Amino acid sequence: AQSVAQPEDQVNVAEGNPLTVKCTYSVSGNPYLFWYVQYPNRGLQFLLKYITGDNLVKGSYGFEAEFNKSQTSFHLKKPSALVSDSALYFCAVRDRGGATNKLIFGTGTLLAVQP
Amino acid sequence: DVKVTQSSRYLVKRTGEKVFLECVQDMDHENMFWYRQDPGLGLRLIYFSYDVKMKEKGDIPEGYSVSREKKERFSLILESASTNQTSMYLCASSLPTIGYAYEQYFGPGTRLTVT
Numbered sequence: 001a002q003s004v005a006q007p008e009d010q011v012n013v014a015e016g017n018p019l020t021v022k023c024t025y026s027v028s029g030n031p032y033l034f035w036y037v038q039y040p041n042r043g044l045q046f047l048l049k050y051i052t053g054d055n056l057v058k059g060s061y062g063f064e065a066e067f068n069k070s071q072t073s074f075h076l077k078k079p080s081a082l083v084s085d086s087a088l089y090f091c092a093v094r095d096r097g098g099a100t101n102k103l104i105f106g107t108g109t110l111l112a113v114q115p
Numbered sequence: 116d117v118k119v120t121q122s123s124r125y126l127v128k129r130t131g132e133k134v135f136l137e138c139v140q141d142m143d144h145e146n147m148f149w150y151r152q153d154p155g156l157g158l159r160l161i162y163f164s165y166d167v168k169m170k171e172k173g174d175i176p177e178g179y180s181v182s183r184e185k186k187e188r189f190s191l192i193l194e195s196a197s198t199n200q201t202s203m204y205l206c207a208s209s210l211p212t213i214g215y216a217y218e219q220y221f222g223p224g225t226r227l228t229v230t
Contacts, residue, residue, distance in 0.1 A: 009155075032216035043119070043205055043221035044158075051216055090157060094216055101146050101212040102173070103219065107157040 002027045004093045006106035013081045014114050021076040021109045023091030033074040034092040034103065035065055044090060050074060061085070081113045118142070119222035121206055127228045134193040136225050138206030145211045147189035148219065149173075149181065152203040164189055165211065196229045203227075 003026045013019045025031055032051055036044040048059025055067045065076045076089060088110050092103040122137035140147065146165050150158040150173075160173030162181040170181050178200060182190045189208075193200055203226050207219040 034216075034218060036221075041124075041224075043223045044207075044219075046218040046220070049216060049218060094212075101209045101217060101219065102148075102160060102163065105150075105158040107155060 002093055002104045004091050004104050004106040006089075006091055006109045008109050009107075010110045010112060012112045012114065015083050016080050019078050019081040019085070019111065019113070021089050021091075021111060023074045023076065023106060025072050025074060025091075025093045027093055030069075032094040033065075033067065034094070035059065035063070035074075035076050036090045036092065036105075037061075038088040038090065038108075040087075047076070047089075081111075083113050083115050086111055086113045119206055119208055119220050121204075121222040121225050123225050124223060125226050125228075127230065128193075128196050129230055130197060132193075132196050132229075134196050134227065134229075136191040136193075136204055136206075136227070138189045138191070138208075138222055139187050140189075140206075140208040140220070141187065142208065142220070143186065144208035144220075145186070146209045146219075147183065148207040148209075149179075149189065149191045150205045150207065151175070152205055152224070158205065161191065196227075198229050201227060201229045 005024045034049045035047040038044050050067045058064045088108050090108050091106040119140045148163040149161045164170045164183040180192045205224045206222040209219040210217040
């Protein structure tokens with residue numbers, strides 16, 4: 001069965017410091033991987049996705065994510081955090097062999113960036 | 116820009132009432148989804164639809180039904196609302212994804228409280 005794990009409920013980082021939000025996955029084959037962000041009282045916004053090719057994927061708002069097949073991870077990163085990055089972040093996976101666009105979401109990680 | 120709208124941001128209903136949550140997308144997407152979001156549980160798929168009048172159960176369909184009579188509109192129905200259905204409900208849409216993985220676009224959410 002497919003699954004996604006976000007091992008940290010909350011990540012705290014000081015503004016200007018690099019940030020990492022962790023995600024590991026389990027699928028039967030090669031995955032499609034996604035990151036979404038949710039600001040308070042809003043829906044989810046797409047940040048980036050890994051389909052194939054370069055293991056480092058660049059997305060919106062200066063975020064990037066590194067796909068690591070051997071560690072089955074897809075960690076979200078940003079070189080310099082902003083207070084406005086504070087939000088709830090979700091990792092999601094889709095089985096490449098799936099016939100529909102059903103995504104499995106992680107439980108979310110709350111990112112808190114202190115001024 | 117893709118726009119997904121939901122009929123209400125906040126809704127308060129009584130136990131036993133029939134509840135309709137409406138979702139409309141303006142990008143001619145074939146796929147539409149209903150999720151519920153609960154703290155610590157992430158997003159869980161209730162139902163999805165891959166075409167007009169076509170639907171499939173997600174991971175937690177019990178107590179819910181759906182209707183898709185037109186391509187742009189996907190309705191979630193709580194036949195007899197219960198307090199354990201108090202949650203944030205998110206609608207999403209996407210292009211069909213055979214052989215690829217398009218991102219899902221989310222609406223702002225409806226926070227439903229059942230008293």
